[in-house]
Amino acid sequence: GENVEQHPSTLSVQEGDSAVIKCTYSDSASNYFPWYKQELGKRPQLIIDIRSNVGEKKDQRIAVTLNKTAKHFSLHITETQPEDSAVYFCAAIMDTGRRALTFGSGTRLQVQP
Amino acid sequence: EAQVTQNPRYLITVTGKKLTVTCSQNMNHEYMSWYRQDPGLGLRQIYYSMNVEVTDKGDVPEGYKVSRKEKRNFPLILESPSPNQTSLYFCASSLRTGSSPLHFGNGTRLTVT
Numbered sequence: 001g002e003n004v005e006q007h008p009s010t011l012s013v014q015e016g017d018s019a020v021i022k023c024t025y026s027d028s029a030s031n032y033f034p035w036y037k038q039e040l041g042k043r044p045q046l047i048i049d050i051r052s053n054v055g056e057k058k059d060q061r062i063a064v065t066l067n068k069t070a071k072h073f074s075l076h077i078t079e080t081q082p083e084d085s086a087v088y089f090c091a092a093i094m095d096t097g098r099r100a101l102t103f104g105s106g107t108r109l110q111v112q113p
Numbered sequence: 114e115a116q117v118t119q120n121p122r123y124l125i126t127v128t129g130k131k132l133t134v135t136c137s138q139n140m141n142h143e144y145m146s147w148y149r150q151d152p153g154l155g156l157r158q159i160y161y162s163m164n165v166e167v168t169d170k171g172d173v174p175e176g177y178k179v180s181r182k183e184k185r186n187f188p189l190i191l192e193s194p195s196p197n198q199t200s201l202y203f204c205a206s207s208l209r210t211g212s213s214p215l216h217f218g219n220g221t222r223l224t225v226t
Contacts, residue, residue, distance in 0.1 A: 001172070009153070032212040043203065043217040044156070089155060093212045100171055101146075101215065105155040 002027045002094040006104025013080050014112050021107045023090035024072040030092040033066060033073045034101075038087045047088075048075070080111045115140045119204050119218035126194055127226055134189045134221050136204030142216070144207045145187040146171065147179065149200040150220075156203065162187055163210065194225040 003026040013019050025033075034049035050057045050064045050073065057064050061080075066073040073092075077084055090104040117138045126132055138145065146161035148171075158171030162181040176198055178190040187206075191198060202221045207213035 006155075034214065036215075043219055044215075045217070046214045049214065091156075093210075100158055100161065101212075102158075102172075103148075103156040105153060 002030060002092055002100070002102040004090060004092050004102050004104040006090050006107055008107060009105065010108045010110070012110045012112060015080060015082060017080055019077045019080050019084070019109055019111075021075045021088055021090070021109070022072060023074070023092075023104050024070075025092040025102075026071070027092070027094045028068075028071060030094050032093045033064070034091050035064060035075050036089045036091065036103075038089065038106075040086070044089060077109075080109075082111050082113050085109060085111045115216070117204055117206050117216050117218040119202075119221050121221060122219060123222050125224045125226065128195055129193050132191050132194060132223075134191075134202060134204075134223070136187045136189065136218060137185050138187075138206040138216070139185065140206065140208075140216065141184065142206035143184070143209050144213065145181065146205050146215075147177070147187070147189050148203045148205065149173065149198075150203060151200050159189070159202075194223075196225050199223060199225050 006023045031052040036044035037047045038044040061078045063076040087106045089106050091101050093101045120135045143164050147159040148156040157173045160179040162168045204218040205215040207215050
């Protein structure tokens with residue numbers, strides 16, 4: 001089945017710096033790559049997603065890039081703020097009969113004021 | 114308000130005592146799924162349902178059952194809970210397949226002693 005690896009597991013940055021989280025996936029059939037943010041004690045919430053027909057997508061300070069050839073995608077957060085502190089999960093879906101969204105193991109981002 | 118409602122939020126039980134965690138969504142979503150979240154392992158899918166009376170195993174289905182008799186409800190049943198099922202559980206739904214954005218419930222923290 002699909003396997004998603006996420007790095008780093010923890011990331012600490014200074015407020016105002018950029019943060020990058022990387023994920024690789026194993027199945028070239030995957031065509032949807034969402035990112036979820038989970039604040040402490042809360043539910044995961046979708047922050048951005050990308051489909052395989054585009055290479056980059058931006059939403060204000062957040063961007064996601066996708067390299068289908070290398071089978072990796074990344075989350076970029078610019079001008080980080082303390083409220084960006086959370087656990088971030090990448091995911092990929094292998095839409096070849098078994099429609100299961102596979103998540104990475106998560107990255108704990110800490111933004112230091 | 115559009116939401117996924119899980120109950121209970123917290124549950125402490127003993128080994129072998131059957132329990133049910135309820136999940137209900139009011140968005141007329143076709144797709145529903147259950148995840149468990151454990152430290153360092155991310156979100157792992159237990160079961161999912163593409164529509165009424167259609168359910169399928171996820172990555173970690175052992176020890177769990179589900180049913181989808183109505184579109185809005187997707188209960189998770191533990192027939193004989195064991196300590197290794199101590200975890201944080203999330204129900205989620207999306208408009209269609211898992212390649213649509215997932216809406217998560219607030220989670221159920223289960224402890225099995």
